[in-house]
Amino acid sequence: MTYLNELMSSRELLANLTAREVKGKYRRTVFGQLWSLINPLATMLIYTIVYSFIFRARLEVGDPSGLSIYPLWLMCGLLPWIFARNVINSGMTSIVSNGSLIKKVYFPRMALPLAAVGSFGFTWLVEMGVLLIALAIAGSNFWLFLPLIVLTMVFLAMFASGVGLVLAIVNVHFRDMQHLVGIALQMWMYLSPIIYPISLVEDATQKAGHPWILTVYRLNPIERFSTVFRNLMYDNRLPEWGDLLACLVWACASLAVGYAVFSRNEKKLAELL
Amino acid sequence: MNDVAVSVEHVAKRFRMFHEQNNTLKSAVMRGRKSVHEDFWALKDVSFEVPRGSTFGLIGRNGSGKSTLLKCLAKILYPDQGRIQVHGRQASLLEVGSGFHPELSGRENVFLNGSILGMTKKEVTRKFDEIVSFAGVGDFIDQPVKNYSSGMYVRLGFSVAVAGTPDVLVVDEVLAVGDATFQKRCRTKFGEMREEGRTVILVSHSMSTVRDMCDQVAWLDGGQLRSAGAASPVIDAYTATV
Numbered sequence: 278m279t280y281l282n283e284l285m286s287s288r289e290l291l292a293n294l295t296a297r298e299v300k301g302k303y304r305r306t307v308f309g310q311l312w313s314l315i316n317p318l319a320t321m322l323i324y325t326i327v328y329s330f331i332f333r334a335r336l337e338v339g340d341p342s343g344l345s346i347y348p349l350w351l352m353c354g355l356l357p358w359i360f361a362r363n364v365i366n367s368g369m370t371s372i373v374s375n376g377s378l379i380k381k382v383y384f385p386r387m388a389l390p391l392a393a394v395g396s397f398g399f400t401w402l403v404e405m406g407v408l409l410i411a412l413a414i415a416g417s418n419f420w421l422f423l424p425l426i427v428l429t430m431v432f433l434a435m436f437a438s439g440v441g442l443v444l445a446i447v448n449v450h451f452r453d454m455q456h457l458v459g460i461a462l463q464m465w466m467y468l469s470p471i472i473y474p475i476s477l478v479e480d481a482t483q484k485a486g487h488p489w490i491l492t493v494y495r496l497n498p499i500e501r502f503s504t505v506f507r508n509l510m511y512d513n514r515l516p517e518w519g520d521l522l523a524c525l526v527w528a529c530a531s532l533a534v535g536y537a538v539f540s541r542n543e544k545k546l547a548e549l550l
Numbered sequence: 551m552n553d554v555a556v557s558v559e560h561v562a563k564r565f566r567m568f569h570e571q572n573n574t575l576k577s578a579v580m581r582g583r584k585s586v587h588e589d590f591w592a593l594k595d596v597s598f599e600v601p602r603g604s605t606f607g608l609i610g611r612n613g614s615g616k617s618t619l620l621k622c623l624a625k626i627l628y629p630d631q632g633r634i635q636v637h638g639r640q641a642s643l644l645e646v647g648s649g650f651h652p653e654l655s656g657r658e659n660v661f662l663n664g665s666i667l668g669m670t671k672k673e674v675t676r677k678f679d680e681i682v683s684f685a686g687v688g689d690f691i692d693q694p695v696k697n698y699s700s701g702m703y704v705r706l707g708f709s710v711a712v713a714g715t716p717d718v719l720v721v722d723e724v725l726a727v728g729d730a731t732f733q734k735r736c737r738t739k740f741g742e743m744r745e746e747g748r749t750v751i752l753v754s755h756s757m758s759t760v761r762d763m764c765d766q767v768a769w770l771d772g773g774q775l776r777s778a779g780a781a782s783p784v785i786d787a788y789t790a791t792v
Contacts, residue, residue: 289670290668297658304653547627
């Protein structure tokens with residue numbers, strides 16, 4: 278508990294570290310913060326062209342919103358995923374890449390991975406804002422669900438921070454981790470219904486006669502998160518409570534494990550780097 | 551115990567010297583959890599007390615454990631045995647400007663570094679002018695710090711650290727970087743801090759600096775405490791062995 282107190286008292290440090298990441302990232306670039314919008318837009322364009330025009334992925338019609346715009350449907354799942362991926366990646370490397378700081382100054386080390394969460398959270402917030410504006414123009418009526426959208430965003434941030442905290446410690450011991458995780462994250466994305474609808478998986482498992490595959494597939498927490506985000510933002514309906522509950526459980530469990538692992542290993546970090 | 555700023559009690563610090571370190575996944579898998587190492591005790595049963603309001607020097611040869619002890623004092627390393635108690639607020643300056651972000655301006659870095667050292671934004675704002683004038687960086691304060699000369703870098707970092715009015719300031723051999731004017735200014739600052747009842751702990755190889763600035767000295771040799779006490783006799787004993 279004393280550690281939590283210490284962390285709380287260093288929230289100003291956390292804010293400053295976050296600002297450092299946000300400001301430092303696009304310093305001396307012409308477009309500055311705009312880059313954080315250009316990146317997801319470019320990704321959206323690529324996936325839309327490849328999956329919507331070339332592969333002719335099935336277009337999901339929002340129920341009851343009636344939307345049927347692939348890029349918007351895609352972004353409802355892709356933006357949360359990009360955020361989670363960035364948090365996991367930069368949370369993992371935050372300790373190793375700030376080694377010089379850790380070896381010279383004392384402060385609660387958890388501020389470093391959490392600052393990564395903060396800086397990507399800031400970018401994500403802007404992206405989601407832009408997406409919601411685009412959805413509103415397209416005719417999505419998500420206003421009633423806004424509190425739930427924000428809540429799910431918090432859950433996802435908690436989930437990703439927990440994973441990032443654990444990996445940050447593991448990465449100090451085994452530097453292989455960052456390369457392994459790069460591959461794992463890529464696989465994870467394709468194993469989640471982000472660029473394709475889950476109905477394709479349902480069909481495929483049915484056709485193959487192995488419905489249990491779908492059950493295993495749905496154990497993936499990112500599947501729950503993207504389902505909930507799409508229910509709220511694209512379909513404009515309440516998600517199934519089971520899905521929302523699963524998000525909450527994943528969020529709390531991941532953060533609790535991350536916190537426990539990190540605070541237990543924190544003191545050894547300076548020596549190991 | 552009110553006149554003791556820092557008490558070091560039976561502190562020992564062990565380093566593992568790995569012959570084959572398990573920090574790739576491959577080696578961990580190949581050898582299981584076992585890794586081959588030897589223990590090296592960088593500090594062995596070191597105990598002393600630093601009186602409040604003193605300027606305390608740590609001296610000794612290279613590899614005698616000074617820096618390890620300093621890092622333990624700064625809470626960067628944790629002793630394997632014994633304990634260190636610090637009474638009051640502590641700031642450490644093991645490498646000046648270590649928290650600086652090169653692309654950010656001096657002004658932004660002052661706030662960033664201030665918060666790393668545990669100061670609140672309000673406090674930094676209040677002392678901002680004092681920090682800038684002490685560092686003597688003048689108009690460069692709004693320039694990115696990567697354009698600073700190394701002297702300016704050090705001076706700004708040092709100014710932020712002392713502005714926090716720590717009860718205990720831990721300083722590594724960083725002051726040697728500044729020019730004579732700045733060193734003099736530091737000396738005056740340490741004098742002021744001593745008068746305010748604040749404690750400075752520093753490491754230096756320059757015996758003239760130590761003689762000049764410190765009133766108490768601890769002499770480490772091979773990880774063990776040879777002697778501690780009033781400055782001149784300990785320094786004389788140390789110089790006799792060199």
